[in-house]
Every structure is written in C-alpha cells, then in structure tokens.
Amino acid sequence: xxxxxxxxxxxxxxxxxxxxxxxxxxxxxxxxxxxxxxxxxxxxxxxxxxxxxxxxxxxxxxxxxxxxxxxxxxxxxxxxxxxxxxxxxxxxxxxxxxxxxxxxxxxxxxxxxxxxxxxxxxxxxxxxxxxxxxxxxxxxxxxxxxxxxxxxxxxxxxxxxxxxxxxxxxxxxxxxxxxxxxxxxxxxxxxxxxxxxxxxxxxxxxxxxxxxxxxxxxxxxxxxxxxxxxxxxxxxxxxxxxxxxxxxx
Amino acid sequence: xxxxxxxxxxxxxxxxxxxxxxxxxxxxxxxxxxxxxxxxxxxxxxxxxxxxxxxxxxxxxxxxxxxxxxxxxxxxxxxxxxxxxxxxxxxxxxxxxxxxxxxxxxxxxxxxxxxxxxxxxxxxxx
Numbered sequence: 001x002x003x004x005x006x007x008x009x010x011x012x013x014x015x016x017x018x019x020x021x022x023x024x025x026x027x028x029x030x031x032x033x034x035x036x037x038x039x040x041x042x043x044x045x046x047x048x049x050x051x052x053x054x055x056x057x058x059x060x061x062x063x064x065x066x067x068x069x070x071x072x073x074x075x076x077x078x079x080x081x082x083x084x085x086x087x088x089x090x091x092x093x094x095x096x097x098x099x100x101x102x103x104x105x106x107x108x109x110x111x112x113x114x115x116x117x118x119x120x121x122x123x124x125x126x127x128x129x130x131x132x133x134x135x136x137x138x139x140x141x142x143x144x145x146x147x148x149x150x151x152x153x154x155x156x157x158x159x160x161x162x163x164x165x166x167x168x169x170x171x172x173x174x175x176x177x178x179x180x181x182x183x184x185x186x187x188x189x190x191x192x193x194x195x196x197x198x199x200x201x202x203x204x205x206x207x208x209x210x211x212x213x214x215x216x217x218x219x220x221x222x223x224x225x226x227x228x229x230x231x232x233x234x235x236x237x238x239x240x241x242x243x244x245x246x247x248x249x
Numbered sequence: 250x251x252x253x254x255x256x257x258x259x260x261x262x263x264x265x266x267x268x269x270x271x272x273x274x275x276x277x278x279x280x281x282x283x284x285x286x287x288x289x290x291x292x293x294x295x296x297x298x299x300x301x302x303x304x305x306x307x308x309x310x311x312x313x314x315x316x317x318x319x320x321x322x323x324x325x326x327x328x329x330x331x332x333x334x335x336x337x338x339x340x341x342x343x344x345x346x347x348x349x350x351x352x353x354x355x356x357x358x359x360x361x362x363x364x365x366x367x368x369x370x371x372x373x374x375x
Contacts (some may be wrong), residue, residue: 034328076324082317085324089293121368125284180316 007064011215012056015071017206018052022046025202032195036182041083041195048079048088065098068111082180083196086132092117105154108246109144110162116140129178130189132196134198135168139204155215157207165204169197250363251351252303253279253294254333256313256315256322264294266312266341274348278303282325290338291318296325306354308358310365311335312344327367336365342369 020100022045029042036142052074056067072095075088088214097107113117116136125131142164146157172194253270257263263283270323282299285292288303296311309331313322319335326333330362332344336343350356 077294080285080292082318082320085293085317087319087323089320089327098257123324222354 001210001239011067014207015056017051017210018203021202021206022049029195029199032193036189036190038130038181044079044083045199048075051078053093064102066187069095086119086123090115093118105147109147112140112143125179128173130194131179132200135165135197135200136173136210138168139165155211158211162208164199165247169201172197250277251307251356252309253313254280254282254299254303254309256318258289258291266344270344270348271308273345275352277348277351291321293321293324293335293352295366296322297329300318300331300333308332310347310361312340334362336362338368341372
C-alpha cells in the first residue's frame with residue numbers, strides 16, 4: 001500500500017468498517033454465544049471495536065503501526081473476558097510487524113502469522129478445539145501461501161483467506177469444544193457454531209472490503225472467480241496438532 | 250519483598266482470598282484484582298495496576314482462577330514493567346503457600362512460584 005497517509009486512512013477505515021459490521025451482527029453473535037458461552041460476545045466485540053474505531057479516528061500523524069497498536073490496546077481495555085486479550089493483545093503485539101516498513105504485502109503476512117501465533121499461544125488452543133483458531137489458521141496459511149508461493153496480489157490472497165476462514169467457521173459446527181466456557185458443556189457443544197470463529201470471519205470480511213476500497217486499481221478482483229482454497233481445516237489439523245500437543249486440557 | 254496478586258472473576262472472591270493469605274503473609278504486599286467494571290470477569294489493565302501496586306522491585310507472583318483470568322493475567326504480565334510470573338496453582342491454597350514463602354528472608358520469585366505450585370498436590374481427603 002502506498003504512502004503513510006493512505007495507510008493511516010486505511011487502518012481507520014478498517015476499524016470503522018469492522019465496528020459497523022460487529023454492531024450489525026451483535027445480536028447474532030450473542031445468540032451463538034448464548035448457546036455455548038455466556039452470551040456476551042456480540043456486545044463485547046461491538047463495544048470494543050466501536051471504542052477502537054473512535055480511538056484512531058482522529059490520528060493524523062501517528063505511524064500506521066502505532067494506529068494498529070492503538071486498536072489493540074483499546075480492545076484490551078474495552079472488551080471483557082477472554083476476547084480482550086485474545087483479539088486486543090494479539091493485535092497489539094502483531095502491530096510490531098508494521099513498525100519498519102509500514103503495511104505491505106510482506107508485512108501483512110508477517111502480521112497475520114504473528115497474530116495467529118499470539119492467539120494460539122495465549123489461548124492455548126489448537127485446530128479442532130472449536131475456537132477462533134479453526135477459522136484463523138487456514139485463513140492465515142492460505143494468505144501466506146497465496147502471497148509467498150503463488151505470487152498473487154494481496155487483494156486476491158485476502159479473498160482466498162476469507163474463503164478459508166468461512167470454511168473454518170463451518171468446521172466448528174459439528175465438533176466438540178475443548179477450550180473456553182463451551183468446553184464445560186462437553187458433547188452438548190456439538191452442533192453449535194463457534195462465536196469467536198464467526199467474529200473472526202466478520203473481521204476478515206471487513207478487512208477485505210476495506211482492502212478492495214484502498215487497493216482498487218492495483219488489481220482487478222472478481223469475487224465469483226476466486227477459486228476455492230485447497231486447504232481444508234482438517235488437513236491443517238495434522239501439523240497444528242503436532243506442535244500443540246501440550247495445548248490440551 | 251515478593252508481592253502477590255490475586256486474580257479472580259469475582260472482586261469479592263479476590264478480596265477474600267487476599268484476606269486469608271494476608272493472615273499468613275506478614276508484610277508481603279498482596280493485591281486483589283477481581284471483576285471487570287463491577288461485574289463478574291477479569292481485566293488486563295486492572296491486573297496490571299495490581300501488579301504495579303504489589304511490586305516493590307523484587308517481583309510479583311500472580312495467582313489466578315479460571316479461563317480468561319489466565320489470559321488477562323498473561324497479558325498484564327507482558328504489559329507490566331515489573332518482574333511478574335503466574336503460578337500454575339489452585340488460587341486459594343497457592344496464595345496461602347506463596348504468602349508464607351514470601352515472608353522468608355531467602356524468598357525469590359522462583360521460590361514463591363514453586364511453593365505456590367506445590368499446592369496443586371494437596372488432597373483434602375486422604
């Protein structure tokens with residue numbers, strides 16, 4: 001992405017778009033969370049991202065990495081429960097990847113990986129535990145592969161990542177929760193879609209929408225022409241499980 | 250002196266556990282970090298504040314209850330400038346053990362964590 005002004009504007013727009021989307025989806029997320037959690041995910045996420053969008057709205061000369069960091073720190077103080085440290089803490093530490101070169105295709109891959117690592121580390125969750133990791137892992141792997149191996153433009157890579165996240169969300173429905181409050185329900189958690197994976201998908205969809213706005217002209221993207229990513233969440237489970245064995249209960 | 254922070258979803262529980270631990274802890278600074286804005290929950294900034302309050306330069310051991318308490322404490326430790334560590338221990342028994350160890354002249358951050366974690370093996374009925 002171009003100059004620092006454009007990057008700042010894009011970060012502010014992304015925060016605004018995510019806040020609006022989570023406001024729209026507040027009740028749906030809360031419904032999902034009331035089935036297997038404590039029914040506050042929609043309200044927490046909506047309140048947190050609204051505050052984050054407001055916090056960065058007027059920043060005219062901050063470094064893009066500092067703006068991203070500001071989003072994270074605001075989420076930490078505004079979002080309760082586990083979502084504060086998971087979303088906010090991970091954004092905050094991953095923002096470091098933008099410190100030197102700003103937001104580029106390369107640094108965005110680093111950001112995505114750092115974010116995923118932090119979420120997995122903090123939440124001690126692996127693929128198949130019915131958490132946001134199920135949506136995030138295939139999305140980040142797909143994004144990295146699309147940029148680094150397939151040499152796709154960022155917008156197309158992000159489109160593929162969103163598709164992968166969507167499949168990851170569907171993957172959470174039939175499985176049994178191993179982490180968080182849902183894990184106390186045991187088999188009764190089966191059949192319910194994970195709220196954290198769902199909000200992760202919404203955030204990614206809004207990042208894609210924002211990128212479409214800011215990268216327009218850089219690349220043509222036809223949503224229907226995007227191929228399905230060949231990465232299946234259940235495939236990722238293999239390597240995910242290997243380094244996360246200690247992550248169990 | 251090593252300080253202690255007690256993190257619980259309930260402010261009342263955190264304060265109560267501090268009260269029990271302080272009985273054994275002499276002068277050791279013991280700070281509660283309970284609840285989130287007056288409700289059940291935990292908050293990383295509140296835990297960070299408690300860590301700063303409990304730290305006199307020697308370090309702080311953090312005792313936690315469930316789920317998000319662990320994650321928020323983890324984040325608070327990361328954000329804090331103090332030398333702080335979470336003990337993997339039952340919160341009340343661990344706090345009492347840690348408070349006793351903190352009164353020892355030879356106490357270190359490691360020794361207090363270790364004593365707190367010994368509480369994992371306690372049986373209530375034998």
